[in-house]
Amino acid sequence: xxxxxxxxxxxxxxxxxxxxxxxxxxxxxxxxxxxxxxxxxxxxxxxxxxxxxxxxxxxxxxxxxxxxxxxxxxxxxxxxxxxxxxxxxxxxxxxxxxxxxxxxxxxxxxxxxxxxxxxxxxxxxxxxxxxxxxxxxxxxxxxxxxxxxxxxxxxxxxxxxxxxxxxxxxxxxxxxxxxxxxxxxxxxxxxxxxxxxxxxxxxxxxxxxxxxxxxxxxxxxxxxxxxxxxxxxxxxxxxxxxxxxxxxxxxxxxxxxxxxxxxxxxxxxxxxxxxxxxxxxxxxxxxxxxxxxxxxxxxxxxxxxxxxxxxxxxxxxxxxxxxxxxxxxxxxxxxxxxxxxxxxxxxxxxxxxxxxxxxxxxxxxxxxxxxxxxxxxxxxxxxxxxxxxxxxxxxxxxxxxxxxxxxxxxxxx
Ligand code: SAM
Ligand code: SF4
Numbered sequence: 001x002x003x004x005x006x007x008x009x010x011x012x013x014x015x016x017x018x019x020x021x022x023x024x025x026x027x028x029x030x031x032x033x034x035x036x037x038x039x040x041x042x043x044x045x046x047x048x049x050x051x052x053x054x055x056x057x058x059x060x061x062x063x064x065x066x067x068x069x070x071x072x073x074x075x076x077x078x079x080x081x082x083x084x085x086x087x088x089x090x091x092x093x094x095x096x097x098x099x100x101x102x103x104x105x106x107x108x109x110x111x112x113x114x115x116x117x118x119x120x121x122x123x124x125x126x127x128x129x130x131x132x133x134x135x136x137x138x139x140x141x142x143x144x145x146x147x148x149x150x151x152x153x154x155x156x157x158x159x160x161x162x163x164x165x166x167x168x169x170x171x172x173x174x175x176x177x178x179x180x181x182x183x184x185x186x187x188x189x190x191x192x193x194x195x196x197x198x199x200x201x202x203x204x205x206x207x208x209x210x211x212x213x214x215x216x217x218x219x220x221x222x223x224x225x226x227x228x229x230x231x232x233x234x235x236x237x238x239x240x241x242x243x244x245x246x247x248x249x250x251x252x253x254x255x256x257x258x259x260x261x262x263x264x265x266x267x268x269x270x271x272x273x274x275x276x277x278x279x280x281x282x283x284x285x286x287x288x289x290x291x292x293x294x295x296x297x298x299x300x301x302x303x304x305x306x307x308x309x310x311x312x313x314x315x316x317x318x319x320x321x322x323x324x325x326x327x328x329x330x331x332x333x334x335x336x337x338x339x340x341x342x343x344x345x346x347x348x349x350x351x352x353x354x355x356x357x358x359x360x361x362x363x364x365x366x367x368x369x370x371x372x373x374x375x376x377x378x379x380x381x382x383x384x385x386x387x388x389x390x391x392x393x394x395x396x397x398x399x400x401x402x403x404x405x406x407x408x409x410x411x412x413x
Contacts, residue, residue, distance in 0.1 A: 074364045077388035086143045087346065087383055089356075089390035096313060096344040098144045100132060102163055103152040104350045108180050109217040110205070112247050115279045116217065125351045129159050131370045133166025135348060138379045140170035144346075149177040149197075152350065155184065161195045168196025176201065178243070181228035182220040189235040200232045201241040207257050215251055229265055241268045241330070246289040255289075255297040262327030263302075270316050270330035276396060276403045277358065283403065291317075291333035304329060313344040334358075340393030346386070354386045359394040361405070 081088055087095035103126065109116050127135070136147055147167055154160060154177055167175055177192070181202040189200075204225050206212040212222045232240050242261055246252045255271065262269035271294045276283035298304065303322035310318055316330035333339070340357075347355040352367040364386055369379050394401075 072362070074382070074385050075389060077385045081388060082381055082384050085141070085380065085384075087139075087387035089387050091390065091392050093343055093390065094143065095346045095387050096144060097146045097148070098136070098139045098346050098348065099148045099150055100127075100135070100348045101150050101152060101350040102127070102132065102154050102160070103157045105156055106151060106153040106180070107156060107182060107218060108153065108220070110245075111215055111217070111250060112245050112274050112278050112283075118279045121351050127348070127350060127352050127370075129162040129166050131352070132163050133169060134370065134376075135366065135379070136167040136173065137170045138376050139346075139383065140173055141376070142380055142383060145172065146174045146176065149175065153180055153183075155179050155182075155188070161191050164192055164195040164197050174198050178203065179228075180216070180220070181225040182218065184228035184231055186231050186235065189231055189237060193235055193237060197237060199239060200237045201243055202229055202232065203243045203245075204229075204258070204261070205244045205246075206251050206254055207261070208254070211251055211254070229261075229267070233265065233267075239268065240265070241270055243270050243272055245272050245274050246294060247274050248287045248289055252289045255294045256301050259298045259302060259329055262329055263321065263325045264327075266326035268316075268318065268328040268330050270332055272332040273335040275334055275358070276401070281403055285335075288335050290336040291331035292336065295319075295329075295331060298329060313342050315339060334394070335396055338393055338396070343390070346383070354383065356386055356390040357394060359396065360391075362389065
């Protein structure tokens with residue numbers, strides 16, 4: 001037992017936790033080792049000591065069930081709204097974009113997202129490919145035009161191809177996927193494309209190997225991800241976008257190096273402000289690197305010109321390089337410049353809860369309908385009713401803000 005926590009202590013400098021959280025992790029390891037020894041199982045099977053270097057094989061190590069409380073009964077949208085057969089909220093916004101988390105599992109443990117001891121849902125609690133396809137069909141009939149497959153890490157899902165082809169059965173929907181880019185191959189990308197995937201976004205938070213492993217707590221390297229980027233471009237899963245989250249004191253000095261990727265690959269590199277959606281609940285405003293600060297750092301090296309071509313519902317404000325080199329920079333500033341007024345998004349968690357907003361503290365499960373023989377009309381009414389509850393905006397900067405219990409990885413970022 002002592003060896004386990006001692007090994008953890010040697011990794012202490014890699015952790016993004018305060019002292020009390022570190023003590024909790026040590027406690028968890030101690031408890032797990034103790035349980036494993038009682039069962040005469042190798043403690044290394046029960047909880048890997050390379051806990052902070054997660055690899056795909058580590059996924060089985062920390063699976064536990066965590067029940068999420070579903071909020072109060074879902075209020076009914078006005079009859080006129082239901083009759084319109086569109087997902088409209090009480091602030092005049094319409095849903096066009098559905099984000100579906102297909103798994104809450106991941107082979108990374110990004111410091112701003114998922115703690116090493118994060119608890120996963122058991123597989124039977126998750127939406128099946130058939131259920132995902134059904135929701136896509138109903139959402140499509142209500143006007144959704146884009147579905148983003150996300151997670152957790154969607155490429156870990158053993159039935160990803162089936163999920164994509166199931167969504168593809170609904171015509172007129174663009175299918176995008178966001179991935180950490182660690183598990184890509186030409187063969188898999190070609191299969192997903194044949195199944196109906198249109199484009200990919202890849203997250204990359206550092207181009208420095210040592211930094212990358214500290215941020216992601218994985219054994220993947222930036223070069224692995226760059227190979228993934230090249231493969232997506234070669235397969236035509238474009239326009240490809242790259243995402244980075246800068247966290248103060250972690251990778252906030254890398255804006256320019258990451259911006260260079262946009263020029264190198266002729267893609268859009270997007271900087272997302274760090275949001276209070278980390279499973280550690282360690283977010284605080286001083287850790288946020290604002291879009292403005294990031295833009296100023298990049299502009300000290302590369303002049304930027306607004307594209308003035310952003311979709312009004314887009315989360316990103318995009319810029320060209322003024323010197324004419326291909327590639328774009330995008331800034332997503334939910335904390336410093338909230339864009340809630342133009343929100344057209346609804347989210348479905350891997351375990352079938354529909355969330356009106358990333359920051360909702362309320363969500364409602366569609367599972368009883370899906371698994372209880374409900375008709376498509378009843379499921380559509382449910383989606384319309386949930387949409388009607390969307391609040392005008394998040395309140396991250398307000399003193400009354402309450403961080404949702406669910407981290408980004410479970411919500412479907
Ligand atoms: N695993 C995939 C990935 O990393 O791209 C997909 C899921 S991940 C939750 C989706 C996006 O959310 C990633 O671009 C990630 O950087 C971002 N993200 C996660 N936690 C975040 C946080 N606390 N604040 C801002 N963005 C976050
Ligand atoms: Fe995994 Fe993506 Fe969260 Fe990183 S951001 S831990 S890759 S889900």
